Amino acid sequence: MEFIDLQAQYQALRQPIDLAIREVLDASRYINGPQVKQLEEALAGFVGVEHAVGFSSGTDALLAILMAWEIGPGDEVITTPFSFIATAETICLVGARPVFVDVSPDTLNLDPELIEAAITPRTRAIMPVSLFGQCADFDAINAVAARHGLPVLEDACQSFGAAYQGRRSCGLTEAAATSFFPAKPLGCYGDGGMAFVRDGELARQLRVIREHGQVEQYRHAVIGINGRLDTLQAAILLAKLPHFEAEIRARQMAARRYAERLEGRVRIPAIRPENLSVFAQYTVRVAERATVREKLASAGIPTAVHYPTPLHRQPVFMAMGYEGVDCPVATQAAQEVLSLPMHPYLTEEQQERVAQALLQAVA
Numbered sequence: 021m022e023f024i025d026l027q028a029q030y031q032a033l034r035q036p037i038d039l040a041i042r043e044v045l046d047a048s049r050y051i052n053g054p055q056v057k058q059l060e061e062a063l064a065g066f067v068g069v070e071h072a073v074g075f076s077s078g079t080d081a082l083l084a085i086l087m088a089w090e091i092g093p094g095d096e097v098i099t100t101p102f103s104f105i106a107t108a109e110t111i112c113l114v115g116a117r118p119v120f121v122d123v124s125p126d127t128l129n130l131d132p133e134l135i136e137a138a139i140t141p142r143t144r145a146i147m148p149v150s151l152f153g154q155c156a157d158f159d160a161i162n163a164v165a166a167r168h169g170l171p172v173l174e175d176a177c178q179s180f181g182a183a184y185q186g187r188r189s190c191g192l193t194e195a196a197a198t199s200f201f202p203a204k205p206l207g208c209y210g211d212g213g214m215a216f217v218r219d220g221e222l223a224r225q226l227r228v229i230r231e232h233g234q235v236e237q238y239r240h241a242v243i244g245i246n247g248r249l250d251t252l253q254a255a256i257l258l259a260k261l262p263h264f265e266a267e268i269r270a271r272q273m274a275a276r277r278y279a280e281r282l283e284g285r286v287r288i289p290a291i292r293p294e295n296l297s298v299f300a301q302y303t304v305r306v307a308e309r310a311t312v313r314e315k316l317a318s319a320g321i322p323t324a325v326h327y328p329t330p331l332h333r334q335p336v337f338m339a340m341g342y343e344g345v346d347c348p349v350a351t352q353a354a355q356e357v358l359s360l361p362m363h364p365y366l367t368e369e370q371q372e373r374v375a376q377a378l379l380q381a382v383a
């Protein structure tokens with residue numbers, strides 16, 4: 021059994037993907053080929069937002085947005101300690117300081133109630149993560165942000181395709197970034213990402229930053245990055261996109277099957293009624309996780325831990341003076357979370373095996 025079965029997906033979608041790759045090879049426009057713009061238009065439409073700008077990764081998309089907002093040394097960005105390192109890393113890369121605010125105990129997303137107390141005159145933005153495929157509480161977050169005149173950047177690297185009150189992730193704030201890393205809900209076959217923004221001027225800025233700050237050939241107006249999305253990756257994503265809605269439904273079906281088997285016996289993911297999750301991860305919480313993981317491994321069941329250490333306890337942040345930061349909910353969650361195999365091609369029989377083994381392991 022695979023934790024995320026990329027091979028099963030490729031076998032199911034082989035024909036359109038092979039064709040898309042062949043077309044790129046035949047045209048040999050590997051950088052800025054027409055598929056990049058086609059994908060940007062298709063995904064802007066999918067999300068329902070004005071502008072999409074392709075990037076070489078989710079990390080670069082997040083970074084470019086912070087650069088475009090001219091966030092830098094002396095600035096603070098409020099974010100969650102319960103995420104992949106890239107979220108806080110991009111804040112540090114522009115020279116600003118992440119301010120970690122604890123998460124809600126049910127969703128493990130940024131707790132909007134705690135944001136206001138963390139705002140200072142140096143705060144420049146709020147950067148929530150839509151963790152495990154479920155959107156953060158954007159009504160509450162946007163309301164706090166609006167009261168203080170702060171922009172909100174959704175780290176939607178795990179939530180592309182998710183919805184909040186019927187509106188898609190990446191279209192809920194002034195800016196968002198997603199990732200097409202192969203294991204994400206909409207994955208390519210290498211690294212890739214995209215920024216989504218409402219403002220046309222910001223979109224133009226992002227295109228300049230993406231290409232070394234270039235405004236016309238060999239004229240550079242600002243310091244940028246080499247952040248382009250490959251034509252090949254855009255073509256693969258265009259081939260996969262028509263199947264994405266069906267894959268989201270398959271993920272939700274798989275989540276329902278896990279819930280039927282595990283609810284009441286293991287702490288299953290809490291999805292709020294306003295949310296439609298894409299289940300980038302199906303993450304349960306257990307006591308004595310190490311033992312449970314070992315038992316599952318010996319039953320041939322792969323698992324993962326997202327994440328074993330909250331960001332404020334990572335060596336890099338401890339070295340930067342974050343010892344005094346206290347985020348008890350994130351710290352506790354880091355000891356309990358256990359992600360089970362989850363992907364659109366998981367069979368009922370496989371899920372039955374996972375559930376049986378898990379229930380035995382926690383008994």
Ligand SMILES: *Cc1c(COP(=O)(O)O)cnc(C)c1O
Binds near residue numbers: 213
């Ligand atoms: C995957 C991920 C990223 C980074 O995306 P890349 O495309 O790998 O750079 C950022 N934030 C979160 C929450 C992620 O899960």
